[in-house]
Amino acid sequence: MTAVLRRHPMLPVGVAFGAFLLLAPVFAERGTENDLWNMSFFLVLAAAWNLLGGFAGQVSLGYSAFVGIGAYTTVLLAKAGWSPWLTLPVGAALAAAFSVVVGLPTFRLRGPYFTIATIGVGEAVRVIASGLDFTGGSSGLRMPAGTFDFTANYYAMVGLALVTLALVAWLTQHAFGLALEAIRQDIDGAEALGVNSTQVKLQAHAISSALVAVAGGLFATNFQYISPGSVFDFRLSLTIVLMPIVGGMGTLTGPVLGAMLFSYLQIKLLASPALRDSYLFIYGGLLIVVMLFEPKGILGLWERLIALWARRRPEQPVAEARRAS
Amino acid sequence: MQKFVVVALNSLLAAGLYATMSYGLAVIYGVMRIINLAHAGLMMLAAYATWALNDRFALDPFLSMVVVAPAFFLIGMALYATLIRWLPRSSAGPSMQSLLLLFGVWLVLQNLAYAIWGGDTQSILTPYTMESVSFLGGRFGVPQILVFVASILSLVGLNLVLRRTYLGKAIRAVTQNRDASMLSGVNAGQIAAVAFGIGTAFAAMAGSMLSTLYAFTPDFGRSFLLKAFCIIVLGGMESFTGVAVGALVLAFIENFASAYTSIPVSYQDAISFTLLVVVLVAAPGGLPGLWRMLDRRVMAR
Amino acid sequence: MQAESGPILVVSSVSKRFGGLLALDSVSFEVNRGEIFSVIGPNGAGKTTLFSCLVGAQRPTTGSVRFKGEELSGLRNDEVVVRGLVRTHQIVKPFRDLTVADNVRVGVLYGRLRLRGAKARERVDEVLTRTQLGTRASVKAGVLSIGELKRLEIARALATGPDVLCLDEVMGGLNPAEIQQAMALVRALRDSGLTLLMIEHHVHAVAGLSDRLVVLNFGKKIAEGRPAEALREPAVVAAYLGHESKEETRA
Numbered sequence: 001m002t003a004v005l006r007r008h009p010m011l012p013v014g015v016a017f018g019a020f021l022l023l024a025p026v027f028a029e030r031g032t033e034n035d036l037w038n039m040s041f042f043l044v045l046a047a048a049w050n051l052l053g054g055f056a057g058q059v060s061l062g063y064s065a066f067v068g069i070g071a072y073t074t075v076l077l078a079k080a081g082w083s084p085w086l087t088l089p090v091g092a093a094l095a096a097a098f099s100v101v102v103g104l105p106t107f108r109l110r111g112p113y114f115t116i117a118t119i120g121v122g123e124a125v126r127v128i129a130s131g132l133d134f135t136g137g138s139s140g141l142r143m144p145a146g147t148f149d150f151t152a153n154y155y156a157m158v159g160l161a162l163v164t165l166a167l168v169a170w171l172t173q174h175a176f177g178l179a180l181e182a183i184r185q186d187i188d189g190a191e192a193l194g195v196n197s198t199q200v201k202l203q204a205h206a207i208s209s210a211l212v213a214v215a216g217g218l219f220a221t222n223f224q225y226i227s228p229g230s231v232f233d234f235r236l237s238l239t240i241v242l243m244p245i246v247g248g249m250g251t252l253t254g255p256v257l258g259a260m261l262f263s264y265l266q267i268k269l270l271a272s273p274a275l276r277d278s279y280l281f282i283y284g285g286l287l288i289v290v291m292l293f294e295p296k297g298i299l300g301l302w303e304r305l306i307a308l309w310a311r312r313r314p315e316q317p318v319a320e321a322r323r324a325s
Numbered sequence: 326m327q328k329f330v331v332v333a334l335n336s337l338l339a340a341g342l343y344a345t346m347s348y349g350l351a352v353i354y355g356v357m358r359i360i361n362l363a364h365a366g367l368m369m370l371a372a373y374a375t376w377a378l379n380d381r382f383a384l385d386p387f388l389s390m391v392v393v394a395p396a397f398f399l400i401g402m403a404l405y406a407t408l409i410r411w412l413p414r415s416s417a418g419p420s421m422q423s424l425l426l427l428f429g430v431w432l433v434l435q436n437l438a439y440a441i442w443g444g445d446t447q448s449i450l451t452p453y454t455m456e457s458v459s460f461l462g463g464r465f466g467v468p469q470i471l472v473f474v475a476s477i478l479s480l481v482g483l484n485l486v487l488r489r490t491y492l493g494k495a496i497r498a499v500t501q502n503r504d505a506s507m508l509s510g511v512n513a514g515q516i517a518a519v520a521f522g523i524g525t526a527f528a529a530m531a532g533s534m535l536s537t538l539y540a541f542t543p544d545f546g547r548s549f550l551l552k553a554f555c556i557i558v559l560g561g562m563e564s565f566t567g568v569a570v571g572a573l574v575l576a577f578i579e580n581f582a583s584a585y586t587s588i589p590v591s592y593q594d595a596i597s598f599t600l601l602v603v604v605l606v607a608a609p610g611g612l613p614g615l616w617r618m619l620d621r622r623v624m625a626r
Numbered sequence: 627m628q629a630e631s632g633p634i635l636v637v638s639s640v641s642k643r644f645g646g647l648l649a650l651d652s653v654s655f656e657v658n659r660g661e662i663f664s665v666i667g668p669n670g671a672g673k674t675t676l677f678s679c680l681v682g683a684q685r686p687t688t689g690s691v692r693f694k695g696e697e698l699s700g701l702r703n704d705e706v707v708v709r710g711l712v713r714t715h716q717i718v719k720p721f722r723d724l725t726v727a728d729n730v731r732v733g734v735l736y737g738r739l740r741l742r743g744a745k746a747r748e749r750v751d752e753v754l755t756r757t758q759l760g761t762r763a764s765v766k767a768g769v770l771s772i773g774e775l776k777r778l779e780i781a782r783a784l785a786t787g788p789d790v791l792c793l794d795e796v797m798g799g800l801n802p803a804e805i806q807q808a809m810a811l812v813r814a815l816r817d818s819g820l821t822l823l824m825i826e827h828h829v830h831a832v833a834g835l836s837d838r839l840v841v842l843n844f845g846k847k848i849a850e851g852r853p854a855e856a857l858r859e860p861a862v863v864a865a866y867l868g869h870e871s872k873e874e875t876r877a
Contacts, residue, residue, distance in 0.1 A: 059421055105606040112360050112419045117605050120551055120598040127595045175735045175742065178724075182732050185721045192683065192715070194707035194736035194786050234547070238432075245425065277439060284432025291426035292411055 010253060014165065017256075021158045025151055037154050037222065039263035040161040041215055046243035046255035047164045048211040052204040053241065054249030055172055057184030058107070059115045062122030064236040065102075066095040066209040068129060070216025071231045075141045076134070078221075084147050085156075088217045095213030096206040103205045107198050110187070119234075126232040140227025143220060153222045160218065164211050169252055171207070180204060184250065212240075238283065246286055248299025257298050331463030332584045333577070338469045340576035341476035342534055344569050346549060347556040348483060349527030351568045354557065355500035356520035358419045359409065363427040364528050364553065365546030366434030371397060371532030372541050373438055379449050386449055387475055390533045394526045401525025404430065405518045438543035448540035472534045479530050480569070483523075487565065492519050497565075548594045555601035561611030570612055575600070632695075634659045634821055635680075635711075635790060640689030640699075642675055642845075649675045651845040652689065657790070657823060662816050664824045664832045664853075667842035668865055673825045674716055676842070677792050680823075681713050682706040694789070710738050713792035714779045716825070720767035726778060727763040730754060730785045737786020749785065757781040757811065773804045780811070791815065792823040797831055809835055833857065841865070 024036050045063070053059050073091035078084050106117045130138040171177060179200045182190035187197050220226050243262050248254025265282065269275045275282075294300045346368070353361045374393055378384040384392075408430065412423050456467040487493035495516050498506040507513050535541070535549065556575050560567025575597060582588055582596055608615050633656035642650040649672045657663045665673050678684035680691055682703040691698040693711050701709075712733075721729050727750055734741050734749045741749055754760045757777040762770065770778060776796055783791055797808050805828065812835055816822055826832045832839060833853040841849040841856060843865040849856045856862060 057421075059425075106602065108606055109609075111421055112424045113605055113609075115421070115424060116360065116551075116554055117602045120555075120601045123547070123551065124595045124598040124602075127592060127598075131589065131592060178728060178732055178735060181724060181728075182721055185723060186719055188683070188703075189715075189719055189721065190732065190736075191703040192681065192707065192713070193733040193782060194704050194712075194738070194740075195732065196702070196704045196736075278436060280432045280436035280439070284429040284434075284436065287425055287429030287432065288408065291422050291429065292408065295422055 018158075018162045021161070022155070024158075025154060030150075033150075033154055035263065035267060037157050038266065039259055040157045041219060042239070042243060042259035042263050043161045043256060044157075044164045044215040045212055045240045046247070046259045047161075047168050047252075048208040048215075049240050050244040050249060050251075050255045051168055051171065051180070051208045052201065054244050054251070054254065055177065055180040055184065056201060056204050057250075058201060058205075059241065060118040060205075061115055061234075061237050061241055062102075062118035062125070063209075063212055063240045064232050064234065065122050065125040066099065066212040067216035067219065067236060068125070068226075068228070068231040069095045069098060070213030071220040071226045072129075072135055072141070073213070074217035074220045075143055075226060078147055079141070079144050084143075084217070084221045088214050091213040091217045092210035095209040095216075099205040099209035100202055103202045104198075107201045107205075122232075122234060122237055126228055126234070129232050130228045136227070138228055140225060140230070143224045147221055148224055150222070153218055157215070157218050157222075160211070160214055165252070165256070167207070167211075172252070176200070176203075181250075242283060242287065244297075246290055246297050248297035251299050254297055254299050261298075327462050328584070330461055332580050334460070334463065334465065335469075336573070336576040336580040338465065338473045339580065340569075340573045341473040341480075342531065342538075343552065343556055343576055344572035345476040345479050345527055345534065346531035347553040347560075347568050347572055348480070348565075349524045349531060350550075350553045351557045351560075351565065352496065352520050352527070353524035354419070355565075356496055357409070357423075357517050359412075359423045359427070360419050360554075361427050361524060362424060362550065363404070363430040363434060364524070365550035366431035367397065367401075367525055367528040368532035368535060368549060369438060369541065369543060369546040370434055371529035372536035372545065373442055373447070373543075374529075375533040375536045376447050376449050376541075377442075379451075385451060386533055386537045387471055390475065390530055393529050393533050397529030398522040398526040401522040402518050404525065405521035409517070409521060410514070435543045442543070444542060446540045446542050449536050451537070454537070466538075468537045472538060475530070475534055479527065483527070486523075492516065496520055496523075500565075548597070551594075551601055552597045555597050555604065557611075558601065558604050558609070559611050561613035567611060567613055574612070633657055634694060635823075636690075636692040637676075637680070638690045638692070640676070640679055640686045640691065642672070642679055642684060643687045649845050650679065650686070653840075653842065653845070653847050654689075655840045655847065655850055657821060659821055660816065660819070661837045662812065662822045662824065662835050664826055664836040664839035665842060666826060666829070666832055666839055667848075670844075671842040672845040673842055674794055675845075677713050677794055677823070677825065680706075680792060681711060704736070707736075707786055707788075708738055708740075710787070710789035711792070712737065712783045712786045712788040712790075713823075714783050714794050714796060716794040716798065718775045718779045720770070720775060720778055720782070722766070722768035724767060725764050726759055726767055726770070726781075727754065729767050729778060730759075730781050733782050733785030734787075737788070739787035749787075753781050753785045756814070757784065758807075772799050773801075776800065776808070777811075784815070788820065790821045790823065792825075794825045795827060796824075797826060797828050805831060829857070 021036060021040065025033055045067070049060070049063055070091035073094055074084055074087040077087040077090060102121050106114055106121070109117055129135050135141065172180065179190065179195050182195055183197050183200060191197050216231060219231070239262060243258030244255045245258070246261060247256065247258030269279050290297055296303065350361055350364050353359055371393055375386045375389050378389040378392070379386055408426065409423070412420070412426065453467045457464045458467060458470065487497055495506065495511045496519070498509070499511060499513065499516050503513065552575060556571035557568055559574055560571030578600065579593060579596060583593055588596070604611065635657040637656070638654050639652045640650055640654070641648065641652050653676060665676060667673055675684065679686045680698070682698065682701050682705065686699050689699070693709060696709065698706055698711070721732070730750050730753050731746065734746045739749065751760070754763055757780055759774065759777055759781055762774060767778060780793065780796060793812070797805050800808060809831055812822060812824070824832070824836070836853050838851060839853055839856055840847055841862050848861045848865060849859045
């Protein structure tokens, strides 16, 4: 038991967090439930993206494409008579397939070139989706009546968030995680030791895109209406990337912190019209500040503070002040 | 045949604008290996500035470039001094840090525009906006022609600066070999600041020109940024003449695709985005790289 | 398992062209199982490029590389490693943010052996012990000294469980005591069943260790054979004297 705890020091916190989320509908009011739903949604996106973006270091600015694929798959199949729940795995599979199609050519690119290519792909998807007829064009699509059930959706979203965290934790603690890290730090070096970097990247991309697509499907069921502007939006891709960056890329808790921060921001922004118009200032400013001062985000800042504190107490080994991931 | 000539001429006109737009990105990348995502925001801001000057002082957009370009040159140097300067320099190529930092700047610029001018679509109307000229059976808009002239002038000016002035030569030197230039006494920091200024000024000129051709909102610029990036990759990121070639190639592909295929206009942007990905993946050395590869095949017996 | 007869590595007419530069010009040689085989030559002779072509980091422009009877050229670096041929890098680049143990673990998990769980842990410990890095296992690779980094580089490659290990200037930048240690390690590695290729500038180390060697100059092979004979050939002497080869290479 203690061995497990030592490997996963955040486990008790995670369990408490999970319990809180699952029990919320019992004692919280609807407004709070909505906020928690939002936070869970962001959490899935941030934690899933982080698998490829943070751990493996391949920053994709095109993840809204997967949200859209999940959302549109759910709506279109639901309109054809499917139960919304059954549409989720289909959306996940389609997103994973698309991620491979996109990944095969683009994973040959390094660093910023890969990122720019993902912007290109994301924009191309959005343009095409806005133009197609069966996706309702730019005016969007509505879910068929009778598919709305907030409580079930809430539990599904929270469940998805916890599953995502558990899955990412499990993957990154074992061999796969080491491969991701090696790829992030020195991809040629990793290949020189036998790591098939393209395969690993494709796998991470597929897993994360599938998770994101399921979240997109739940989004569609919850809001009952989607459009290219809401799900294929570049701003969504941006938010997805900002959360782990600000929270701390390549860690387990970073995306959680980022998701909490951004869902909080969203609440505040929607509440105050003045702030709503300044959200780009805030996002942009955050990005600038983080990149200039602490590229490792909030967790990086935390690490630095701990290291400073540990240095003042020389009898405490620095190794003990290890980050919570 | 006649249609071909008309489409070709239209491509040429578009290429001028594309080249100006892309040189801004290329200079900064060449000197600092930084991908300036704020380029889009700067183009947008310049478009708004041009519009504001036109709105307040009835200043012709092309004439206002005389004011806008130097102003943005200074803005660019200021951006460098306050933000870019502090980024860690990595010799291993462009860093994610710089990419994301400038991305943040772009977002801030967007918000700035929203705050000052609101989110409504703006456009500039001049006496000649709707005028066009007939030539060889095709109609060519007067703004397009003026944009072409302006872009040629700006490119000639850039060429003069790059070849005749010390700073220009230093920029070319640093682009080709940073370490050797520094050993030869070039002050890399100073050159970087100037290069950033020039890059911003060219973004601004492109923005002014775009304002005469298109309506714009603060969100404006993303598709042009991607086209500019596509062009400099096509041109082979280290070459200045390559940019001109890339601009011509993209302009031709776009215009001929819309003239001779049934791809709807709304999908046209998707062409350049896809081309960007294709070129990045299949020909990372751009056209010069392809040329070298062909050359080698011919040479190797 | 009966050892196959015939050389374990056959390099045939390998050439590598970078644009206008011919880095390797039709280089051919064979390496036998259990040999210590050195590749020497003045700076810029193409030695590291040769190694790159062997492991798949670069693709030869022409020529073939046969390893245990199988054609390697055209395979990716990781595919070659999985088949049992691995190299160290002249400029060591560990995974700085990973511990020494994790650096080694990458090779254990993804190299030829692909071990997992307890077996993987055992192998990591074994490799660390053999390269005398056991005490540094939980230290971040970024803080090691140059001697330790060189040993880590060997450890990482060793962890993949290769048949043939290519060492690229492992003695560069070491002091005489460290050089002796390195030579002992190389001998120990060969004694444990590995075949070794070495790029090395320390001529006395080369002479002391190698069974056979090949000398490259400007991408061409100019001599081959046992150290005592090959090093005395006039072409070799001229190549070295002409280029003022120093014992201490560039950093």
